[in-house]
Amino acid sequence: MTAVELKNVNYKYPLADEYALRDVSFRFVEGRFYGLIGENGGGKTTLCNLIRGLVPHFYHGELEGEARVFGMDIKEHNAEELAVRIGYVFQNPFNQMSGIKSTVFEEVAMGLENLGVEKEEIIRKVEEVCHFLGIEELMEKNPNELSGGQRQRVAFASIIVMDNEMLVIDEPTSQLDPQGTENVFEIIRNLKEAGKTIILVEHKIDMIAEYCDEIIVMKEGKIVCSGETQDILSRMELLKYDAQIPEAAIWGHEMAAEGMPLSRIPITTEQAVQYAVERRQTDGN
Amino acid sequence: MAIEFKDVSFAYPNGYVANEHLDLVIRDGETLAIVGQNGAGKTTAVKLMNGLNKPTCGDVLVDGINTRERSCAQLSRTVGYVFQNPDDQIFNSTALAEIEYMPRYLKLSEEEITRRCGRAVELTGIGGYLKMNPLDIPYAIRKFVAIAAIIAIEPKYLILDEPTAGQDKRGNETLERMIRELSREGTGVIAITHDMDFVTRNFPRVVAMAHKNIIADGTAREIFWDSKTVGEARIKKPQIAQIAEGLKLPGDILFCGELTEAMRQEKRSI
């Protein structure tokens, strides 16, 4: 099933001279995990905004082409409802706390309160989500006094509790340390396993390589290439588009250039080790 | 001349101890990375270098001067510190005015101001943004505006807090070029970072911190191939080192070329 379908979309922010999106066509399939990579200012966040309906409902500007979310034209969607159906987690953990709740439990519950969900149901769901994310020990704490990494997990909980079918996640780890980053990617992995459609913008290419199903590379408002993670992240030409590829892939190409090609270009540590071990065995025979 | 920590401890006014018994010498023109988990005391430690924090016990000497005897503003001519978030610093209406602010505050000559700003702009690669309002400049570039504003003071030591956060490939390249250039000219660069590939490529010396202390101080190779330090500081080995470890290759490999070479050696020996 198609979650989002874009056909020849062009978009310009109000007062902007240049298009932020140029001739973007793409089909997002339900249950897939998409990694959105490329240079800053290349249109990644604008694409996220379009999918969530912030473009054109919040930012206005000029939108051309066809954008359908859940089978309906984006312009016809009720903006408030769309904002809830597609969950959103972003970079700054501080701006994602409501600032009006005094415990994490209540913070996480806020979205469901706003939807008028029955109280026992709220309590059940909030408990479930806190357990799912491993933040039970934070439940009674004040969300406004947590560390960045803790707040980011609470931000995830507050969105996931609303049981969105799709999540847009924009650079969730850029302010976190390696431990915090691991925690966030564990959460995203669990969401993927729960069958959610996920669109993730991220610079940490080794994490993208490990977790995503498909990659979309953007530059200057255009999708310059897209496809299966294994295929895309093993291409040296990505560097031309100012996108990064994993060190493992660079090494794979170097091995090939030095006359010791691996069976294929690795994109993760595990693959690199595995292919190199295979190479050793063939060399040994 | 150097920045010296002599058995330095620091506690916040509320009693929270953030650094304990730090001993460290950063020589002139040295390029150094500080790594470790959030909460390990990295930021507190660098704030001791420019006098934002004054030690609770022990002494910090900057080129022989005890930081207790100078205000942070005075020390800033010697030790420049770029905060993690550029928005805590930028307040002028154009990027150029922001960079010129300190040289003007210091009442330098017009020529000197032009020279310093020119150099700062060139190093940070923000030439195309000078006339723009900082608010309209993308966040990642804004970080370079904040760095340029400190470089224009021409401090002898430059501290960068998480410079790679949110940077793309091109941003990282600019940063690396800038650090190389500064250290060639003799400026000491001290960076706090979580990006271990960035550390491996640019910093000959690495200080690892964990639970308020310096737990290791050495080359990137020594730090990343000491599994005790890696575990304790909760840092992540660079990917090439992980692969070498997985293949049980000798030689404490960090770089692509080394890994390829090790594979070649192994092939020959078979």
Add this chain to the structure above:
Amino acid sequence: MRNEGSSFIDSFRRYQQFDNWFLAFNPLSKLNILFVLGFSSMLINDWRYGFTLSILLCVLAFAVNRGVKFLKPFSVIVLIFGFFTLVIRQFSVEGTTVLFTLFGILPVTEEALVNGLNTASYLLGFSGAVILFFVTTEMRDLMYVLEQKGMSHEVSYIVLASFQTIIDLRKNAELIMESQKARGIETEGSVMNRIRAFFPILGPLVLGAISGTEEKSIAMDARAFSVKCKHTFLRELRPAPAWEKILTAAADICFVLLVVYKLVLR
């Protein structure tokens, strides 16, 4: 189910518990009674009533464990309003009955003293009532009852969030101050230094607050803030019991009688 025993989570299944009857008092009824008391001291305008009321409010504050919190702002009011009203009235009210002469030159008259005491006492009575309300009522509880009465949750959000905003602004200001010090701007010492440091600190503070607002509103929309439907309240207060309603009504009736009495007397 898991965690059935957690007293924290169970606290949402019941009405919220408070330490004593006054804290548990319905915020609107409490507001009503305290305002009526405050206005009554204004209408009666007699120092005997005003001071008695002030002392009673004070005693009540201590009885419900909010004594220290109450005295902090109240003592400031006593000093400022009380003292200055007495002094100023000595100059503005002409009196003939001289009680004693201060420093041998300033005559203190009975008329001016009584007038001053009356004014001071009603100001104290009124502000005491207001202070007592705010030190015994949580803002979120007041907003809860107001939302029940039909106030929009947008208003409630703005009021509650502004308290957190003040805390955040203070934290931010400290960080910005450090950042500006670190680049070499003197923020301490002479008045000139402080004036020169004003814009470098205020600028980022204001801009930061503005740019954060857009992100925050997007984040809140993702949590169904703008969806129009009936809300659930995880935290609930008990409905006002009969005795509270009777007490409130009695206070209101007394107040109306007092107003009528004052009007007729004129």
